[in-house]
Amino acid sequence: MEPINEVKSVITPLYQKNVDTDQIISKEFLKRIERTGFGKYLFYHWRFDAEGNPNSKFVLNDERYKDSTILVAHENFGCGSSREHAPWAILDYGFRVVIAPSFADIFYNNCMKNGILPIKLSVDEVEEILSKEEYNVEVNLEAQTVTGEDGVVYSFDIDPYQKKMLINGWDEISLTFQYEDHIKAFELRKA
Amino acid sequence: MAKTIIEKIWDEHVVYEEEGKPDLLYIDLHLLHEVTSPQAFEGLRLNNRKVRRPDLCYATMDHNVPTRNREQIKDEIARKQINTLQENCEEFGIPLANMDHPDQGIVHIIGPELGLTQPGKTIVCGDSHTSTHGAFGAIAFGIGTSEVEHVLSTQTLWQAKPKTMEIKVIGELGFGVAAKDIILAIISKFGIDMGTGYIVEYTGEAIRKLSMEERMTICNMSIEAGARAGLISPDATTVEFLRGREHVPTGEAFEIEAARWLALASDEGAVYDKTVEISADEIEPFVTWGTNPSMGSGVSNNIPLTTDFTEVSDRSAHEKALAYMGLKEGMPLTDIAITNVFIGSCTNARLSDLRTAASVIEGRKVHPTVKAIVVPGSQTVKKQAEQEGIDKIFLDAGFEWRESGCSMCLAMNDDVVPAGEHCASTSNRNFEGRQGAGSKTHLMSPAMAAAAAIEGHIVDIRKFQLDTVGV
Numbered sequence: 001m002e003p004i005n006e007v008k009s010v011i012t013p014l015y016q017k018n019v020d021t022d023q024i025i026s027k028e029f030l031k032r033i034e035r036t037g038f039g040k041y042l043f044y045h046w047r048f049d050a051e052g053n054p055n056s057k058f059v060l061n062d063e064r065y066k067d068s069t070i071l072v073a074h075e076n077f078g079c080g081s082s083r084e085h086a087p088w089a090i091l092d093y094g095f096r097v098v099i100a101p102s103f104a105d106i107f108y109n110n111c112m113k114n115g116i117l118p119i120k121l122s123v124d125e126v127e128e129i130l131s132k133e134e135y136n137v138e139v140n141l142e143a144q145t146v147t148g149e150d151g152v153v154y155s156f157d158i159d160p161y162q163k164k165m166l167i168n169g170w171d172e173i174s175l176t177f178q179y180e181d182h183i184k185a186f187e188l189r190k191a
Numbered sequence: 192m193a194k195t196i197i198e199k200i201w202d203e204h205v206v207y208e209e210e211g212k213p214d215l216l217y218i219d220l221h222l223l224h225e226v227t228s229p230q231a232f233e234g235l236r237l238n239n240r241k242v243r244r245p246d247l248c249y250a251t252m253d254h255n256v257p258t259r260n261r262e263q264i265k266d267e268i269a270r271k272q273i274n275t276l277q278e279n280c281e282e283f284g285i286p287l288a289n290m291d292h293p294d295q296g297i298v299h300i301i302g303p304e305l306g307l308t309q310p311g312k313t314i315v316c317g318d319s320h321t322s323t324h325g326a327f328g329a330i331a332f333g334i335g336t337s338e339v340e341h342v343l344s345t346q347t348l349w350q351a352k353p354k355t356m357e358i359k360v361i362g363e364l365g366f367g368v369a370a371k372d373i374i375l376a377i378i379s380k381f382g383i384d385m386g387t388g389y390i391v392e393y394t395g396e397a398i399r400k401l402s403m404e405e406r407m408t409i410c411n412m413s414i415e416a417g418a419r420a421g422l423i424s425p426d427a428t429t430v431e432f433l434r435g436r437e438h439v440p441t442g443e444a445f446e447i448e449a450a451r452w453l454a455l456a457s458d459e460g461a462v463y464d465k466t467v468e469i470s471a472d473e474i475e476p477f478v479t480w481g482t483n484p485s486m487g488s489g490v491s492n493n494i495p496l497t498t499d500f501t502e503v504s505d506r507s508a509h510e511k512a513l514a515y516m517g518l519k520e521g522m523p524l525t526d527i528a529i530t531n532v533f534i535g536s537c538t539n540a541r542l543s544d545l546r547t548a549a550s551v552i553e554g555r556k557v558h559p560t561v562k563a564i565v566v567p568g569s570q571t572v573k574k575q576a577e578q579e580g581i582d583k584i585f586l587d588a589g590f591e592w593r594e595s596g597c598s599m600c601l602a603m604n605d606d607v608v609p610a611g612e613h614c615a616s617t618s619n620r621n622f623e624g625r626q627g628a629g630s631k632t633h634l635m636s637p638a639m640a641a642a643a644a645i646e647g648h649i650v651d652i653r654k655f656q657l658d659t660v661g662v
Binding site for chain 2: 015016020026027030031032033050079080103104109160161172173179182
């Protein structure tokens with residue numbers, strides 16, 4: 001996966017809690033056997049009406065955010081289905097960072113495996129960010145900060161192991177192969 | 192020191208631990224299906240990697256498969272995905288129950304049926320409803336496709352040790368109240384994200400009295416409360432369910448296993464990171480009115496008012512949900528008209544679910560405005576139901592009787608609720624568009640869904656059944 005450390009962009013504000021992965025990527029797009037090409041289906045039924053025309057009220061159709069690489073949403077983002085197609089769609093669309101007060105466990109893990117940085121800030125901090133017009137921020141994973149254009153600095157926590165994986169863009173399977181002796185020993189013990 | 196079953200199973204499966212790292216956890220059983228596995232197999236091929244333990248994998252086709260006219264799948268992309276699983280299983284030597292196999296079915300129904308699911312195991316699948324298998328006292332959780340690839344390659348996963356939560360269901364269930372109502376009531380009371388970061392153990396006398404099928408219904412929906420895994424300590428009910436199943440040992444070896452399983456139960460006095468309680472006798476038959484599983488209520492209630500919520504974000508979520516559902520705040524739940532009924536899914540498509548629904552509709556007719564389908568959870572369930580004549584009861588009433596699969600729970604095949612229509616569904620998710628673009632889902636128990644099919648609107652199963660007795 002692609003390493004990630006610094007990301008600078010206007011934020012895309014999605015003022016909604018409990019955004020489920022069915023909304024992020026709808027089931028009709030899960031039949032493909034590739035990992036790529038899901039971006040055009042991201043939030044499909046919110047982005048487009050039944051005739052396939054863009055819904056002008058939905059934030060992804062707002063010109064001001066078309067080059068944004070940072071999505072900000074409310075609590076429990078990514079709940080529901082385990083479909084990794086959700087982070088694939090988010091990444092393929094162009095987002096590298098998702099900020100929310102909380103994430104569903106499986107979605108959070110899936111982001112980590114795809115070089116997407118999920119950042120947890122407090123509800124108040126997220127509310128504050130969402131309330132600012134066309135807010136530009138700079139994310140720094142090494143420093144664990146989100147710095148606003150107005151100078152406000154938001155700090156976030158992240159598991160040190162996951163941080164290292166993201167910054168280096170490491171392939172986890174290759175790393176696990178280094179523990180082959182431990183796995184073998186475990187299997188022998190169990191047998 | 193007294194330990195929970197969660198800690199016992201976890202500790203038994205740690206391959207490697209180091210300060211500042213998640214644990215490397217061994218996986219005993221890896222279930223696979225056609226939708227979340229193709230990219231993982233492709234990853235193996237690209238990196239010239241093998242499946243480490245094909246003998247610990249088991250695959251089936253469920254999400255995409257048609258439930259009628261299976262010989263010709265019209266959807267070309269779906270067909271390709273199904274064929275891809277067949278090819279991948281052949282290439283990597285993984286056992287597969289394909290569409291023509293007598294064991295085919297929803298992955299979370301066939302695992303227990305075959306006895307692959309056993310107490311004390313760590314079980315994963317690229318599907319969030321893997322929590323179902325926790326009913327047996329296993330740590331079972333859904334994973335993404337990258338993790339599927341990791342397990343295929345290494346038979347392990349890096350996992351941070353989760354926190355533990357006890358959900359205690361005290362007291363006795365009332366008349367007409369099902370396992371589905373318990374879990375819907377829990378999610379509604381404590382919220383859709385109460386379980387985030389936890390593995391949940393369900394305890395209490397109301398849980399102990401449940402059959403394995405009912406326990407599976409409860410554990411299945413742990414993820415709808417945010418918990419990746421939910422489990423129940425094994426007891427005599429667990430042991431007797433597994434006795435004689437294909438993949439469990441026989442004779443003396445079974446008794447030794449059974450004793451080991453029973454010893455996994457949480458110790459008296461074990462401490463959880465969090466404990467919550469709910470009284471069984473307060474739980475009514477439940478239905479959802481909104482667009483996530485926590486937006487539900489006892490059937491005798493009205494839809495809440497927006498002003499019942501204090502938080503701004505909750506108010507806006509409530510308004511948005513009602514706008515999508517085309518429902519009004521304050522209206523009685525029993526006034527909601529139903530035009531589609533789905534009895535199926537990994538939550539409620541086992542034999543006991545079909546028996547219960549059949550007993551409600553026997554000798555009656557589906558309401559003229561309703562289209563109702565039954566999709567048995569597996570070919571085994573279908574065959575057993577047919578032997579009991581349950582298919583006849585459904586067909587005589589005007590239900591359609593289908594082949595097994597996930598079907599209308601997520602509408603990846605052509606079993607779709609038309610846009611704008613309301614569906615009484617025994618499945619697990621009522622998200623926007625879950626059962627088809629524009630579909631409006633109401634989650635409920637099999638008995639409640641069956642009664643709604645007869646009446647054409649949501650009904651209180653307790654009244655429905657009392658009226659029946661009265662006649």
